[in-house]
Amino acid sequence: MARATEKYDLLIVGGGINGAGIARDAVGRGLKVLLVEKDDLAQHTSSSSTKLIHGGLRYLEHYDFALVRKALAEREVLLRAAPHIIWPMRFVLPHQKGQRPAWLVRIGLFLYDHMGGRKLLPPTKVLRRKSSKKFDPLKPELKFAFEYSDCWVDDARLVVLNAIDAAERGADVWTQSKCVSLTRSDSQWQADIARPDGQIQKVEARIVINAAGPWVDDVAKIAQPGRNMQHVRLVKGSHIIIEKKFEGSHSYFFQNGDGRIMFAIPYQEGRLTLIGTTDEPYTADKDKVEISEAEIDYLISGANEYFKEAIVREDIVSTYSGVRPLYDDQNENVSEVTRDYVLAYEKEGGAPILSVFGGKITTYRTLAEGVMKTISDAFPNLSADWTKEQSLPGGDIPNADFEAFGMRMRAQYGWMEQNVLRRMLRCYGSRIDRVLNGASSIADLGQHFGEGLYAKEVEYLVEHEFVTRVEDVLWRRSKLGLRMNEAQQIELQNWFSSKGM
DSSP states (O other): OOOOOEEEEEEEEOOSHHHHHHHHHHHHTTOOEEEEOSSSTTOSGGGSSOOEEOOOGGGGGGTOHHHHHHHHHHHHHHHHHOTTTEEEEEEEEEOOTTSSOHHHHHHHHHHHHHSSOOOSSOOOEEEEGGGOGGGTTBOTTOOEEEEEEEEEEOHHHHHHHHHHHHHHTTOEEESSOEEEEEEEOSSOEEEEEEOTTSOEEEEEEEEEEEOOGGGHHHHHHHHSTTSOOOOEEEEEEEEEEEEOOOSSSOEEEEEOTTSOEEEEEEETTTTEEEEEOOOEEOOSOTTSOOOOHHHHHHHHHHHHTTBSSOOOGGGEEEEEEEEEEEEOOOOSSGGGSOOSOEEEEEOTTSSOEEEEEOOOGGGHHHHHHHHHHHTGGGOTTOOOOOGGGOOOTTOOOGGGOHHHHHHHHHHHTTTSOHHHHHHHHHHHGGGHHHHHTTOOSGGGGOOEEETTEEHHHHHHHHHHSOOOSHHIIIIIIOOGGGTSOHHHHHHHHHHHHHTTO
């Protein structure tokens, strides 16, 4: 029997940070929303970032003051909304002769401190080798540095939390579901969605939101065949993950000889170090993005300009790469292409379509508000902006004080291994009670797959977090794929198979 055609106000194509954020904002204003993603949530660009909520210090060099101001203001909004997956981080920027002069960096950091209404994060300060251990892993000739604030984020979980909130407010969220056709009439769109069971679900929507990231031009061509849709510029960014390189919770900001920058960041609760990123044009398969040998050499060489103990290839534990779908502003220098978003709204010739180009994880929430403002003519009764003061699922932690929250949870769940509990608190925040669901002993958690992952948690992920595959658990809902061995991962796969998944 054919499925009935579902009707929506918005059909959002793309389950990355922009699509999930738009879905959450829209459904919270009373719209009927469908979000479709051809793979898993955050499977591509949105889980391949440098994991930062930041203003973008280097964008000041390109005079992109509006983007920096907007991003800086969002840091603390997001920190309050999700203090379990976002937290403050200090960045050490060593000064090296021949790079940007110290006076210029000092001016940039002064602007950085004062442009965005900073309240929760500490200001910039100067570090000197003779009085700071943060120089210990660096080459001895580096004696002077600036230290400033930004925030770390679990990027994939940020996407998932937005999708969860959208679904709980009434949106439909379909993963493993590809939009294969779009047909436009005067008043609506008709779409065919290929569902995981192989069936085609027909839907109707008043507006299509094309938030397909690297596939934004592809979706635009489906919607408007025959038109030249080349507005996106694909830029690959790659990272290496190495064995722990330094002590402490701070990160390093390095200026490379070619004028670009890279970060060295504690990863996996300080067990590892993340180094990135690169910037290079990309034209290959968007579903199979991998680091190149040249990028590995570049990242190792750049970091070794600063670390006294040289990084070698044998130190690399893992790598990842993603494609940034930047708006093509015709800038010849890839590193100078704007990172701000562009909203292309077309309502001439039939039902409206809005395509999202570019954007940063840091500004996804304001991007969603911009989308709502842009399409408001189609929904005259649309309610006001609302997401700025609302926490994300698990983020309703008093005063955004995660450490105090963690102390209370350790007292409540004293029977759990502390490092396992801390990981789960970082993932689920105040929703830890829902995950553990009445468990009062290790035995209540069910099968142990390894590295503190138990069946009860996996069951929660399947039921509440759109998980359908082992990879969703290991690489996006957590990063336990970096720690679980092959035998443990096979056990988890067997569990999924036993559930018919």
